[in-house]
Amino acid sequence: MKEPGQGPAEPRRPAPAQSSFGGLCPACRHARPVTSAKGSTFLLCGLAAVDPAFPRYPPQPVRTCAGHEPGPLR
Numbered sequence: 760m761k762e763p764g765q766g767p768a769e770p771r772r773p774a775p776a777q778s779s780f781g782g783l784c785p786a787c788r789h790a791r792p793v794t795s796a797k798g799s800t801f802l803l804c805g806l807a808a809v810d811p812a813f814p815r816y817p818p819q820p821v822r823t824c825a826g827h828e829p830g831p832l833r
């Protein structure tokens with residue numbers, strides 16, 4: 760078994776583009792990335808479809824949210 764700090768570094772996967780948003784949405788199971796025709800990526804909140812209290816495209820970064828449920832982006 761390798762000790763910490765020994766051996767070659769583990770290969771790193773590139774961070775997904777969505778991680779640049781920060782805040783809660785990138786780690787919320789209700790969020791879904793949507794890419795526009797111009798190549799910009801937005802996060803769509805799935806709760807907006809069932810609850811008008813949630814904006815369809817919440818301004819990022821979202822720091823507090825009553826609907827946040829930890830999970831990966833879909």
Ligand code: SF4
Pocket residue numbers: 783784787788789790791803804805806813817821824825826827828
């Ligand atoms: S529920 Fe809140 S944290 Fe989750 S995607 Fe919607 S706005 Fe973001």
